[in-house]
Amino acid sequence: MSDEERSGRCTVITLGTCGGPKLRVDRTGVSTAIVVDDAVYIVDLGYGASRQLIAAGYDFSQVRGIFVTHLHSDHISDLANVLLYGWYQGLSESAKPVTMLGPGSRGALAPAHAFAQEPAIVNPEDPTPGFAESYRYLLQAHSTDINDRIRDNLRPHPDEVLTARNIEIPFQVGFDPDTNNAPEMEPFEIYADEHVRVFATLVEHSPMSPAFAFRFETASGSVVVSGDTGPCANLERLAAGVDVLVHEVIDEQWAERNYADKPEAERQAMMLHHLSAHTSIEEVGKIAQRASVGTLVLNHFVPGHLVPGRWHEAGLHFDGTLIVAQDLDRIDVDAGRSARV
Numbered sequence: 295m296s297d298e299e300r301s302g303r304c305t306v307i308t309l310g311t312c313g314g315p316k317l318r319v320d321r322t323g324v325s326t327a328i329v330v331d332d333a334v335y336i337v338d339l340g341y342g343a344s345r346q347l348i349a350a351g352y353d354f355s356q357v358r359g360i361f362v363t364h365l366h367s368d369h370i371s372d373l374a375n376v377l378l379y380g381w382y383q384g385l386s387e388s389a390k391p392v393t394m395l396g397p398g399s400r401g402a403l404a405p406a407h408a409f410a411q412e413p414a415i416v417n418p419e420d421p422t423p424g425f426a427e428s429y430r431y432l433l434q435a436h437s438t439d440i441n442d443r444i445r446d447n448l449r450p451h452p453d454e455v456l457t458a459r460n461i462e463i464p465f466q467v468g469f470d471p472d473t474n475n476a477p478e479m480e481p482f483e484i485y486a487d488e489h490v491r492v493f494a495t496l497v498e499h500s501p502m503s504p505a506f507a508f509r510f511e512t513a514s515g516s517v518v519v520s521g522d523t524g525p526c527a528n529l530e531r532l533a534a535g536v537d538v539l540v541h542e543v544i545d546e547q548w549a550e551r552n553y554a555d556k557p558e559a560e561r562q563a564m565m566l567h568h569l570s571a572h573t574s575i576e577e578v579g580k581i582a583q584r585a586s587v588g589t590l591v592l593n594h595f596v597p598g599h600l601v602p603g604r605w606h607e608a609g610l611h612f613d614g615t616l617i618v619a620q621d622l623d624r625i626d627v628d629a630g631r632s633a634r635v
């Protein structure tokens with residue numbers, strides 16, 4: 295692309311919009327692309343994200359950065375496909391390895407309050423690997439294939455096309471995965487190139503921790519992707535005045551119905567979890583309103599099967615433009631900015 299063609303135009307594409315580890319045919323796993331000119335940045339890799347990138351008209355030669363909010367499977371399960379298919383579909387055309395950033399280890403398992411005795415776990419010698427370590431495990435798991443293709447198909451070593459790093463949380467914020475998982479903090483920069491500056495903040499998704507939200511600053515506007523979070527001050531600070539806020543949402547009425555048959559203590563515990571670790575339809579509109587967001591884009595729908603009408607109730611609390619996203623929606627960030635003024 296020549297300098298004349300380089301406009302800084304920024305578009306958000308909802309590659310996948312389904313929340314939770316459920317396979318659906320009408321929504322793929324959660325993933326969002328932020329495209330600046332021809333450079334693609336991806337937040338989260340729910341199942342099908344790689345295929346959706348191709349369906350949106352891009353390939354991996356255009357991917358400049360991948361940002362993972364947290365290590366729940368519905369945000370990371372397509373990482374294997376980025377590696378194993380992206381390798382053949384553009385990644386090896388990149389001049390340098392594509393940067394991938396995600397959370398480090400929480401350090402230890404979260405307390406298992408619900409159990410009289412500790413349940414059996416997997417990988418007990420390393421039960422909470424961070425993003426970079428999880429990626430190394432993935433390389434190990436696929437080493438028969440990878441080594442075969444290096445030697446038989448002359449593929450470059452994966453380290454030449456992808457590099458995975460953990461996001462380092464500023465020491466002074468006092469983060470603790472169990473007792474202080476989203477301390478109030480200023481957003482901090484984690485990535486920059488000629489198209490974007492990317493900032494992170496800690497959000498509330500206990501017991502999964504750390505969990506991040508990201509803000510992208512581009513020449514033509516700003517975008518925040520919430521990841522999974524309950525209402526929290528850090529998210530509102532990160533989203534203040536943003537042109538486009540892509541935010542998760544849960545239907546609290548569905549959650550009530552879902553757990554209605556459970557014993558009262560279990561029902562209350564599950565509701566508390568859902569509404570502290572996720573954001574209800576009512577709350578998400580209020581958050582966008584308080585943060586003076588231009589366009590609110592709902593994604594990561596829990597449950598994934600509800601008709602759009604229910605989700606539109608978020609607009610009762612929000613004066614800006616509300617988009618109840620489907621997979622592969624495109625949102626022009628310039629338009630998102632003008633939506634509020």
Ligand SMILES: [Zn+2]
Binds near residue numbers: 502
């Ligand atoms: Zn999650």
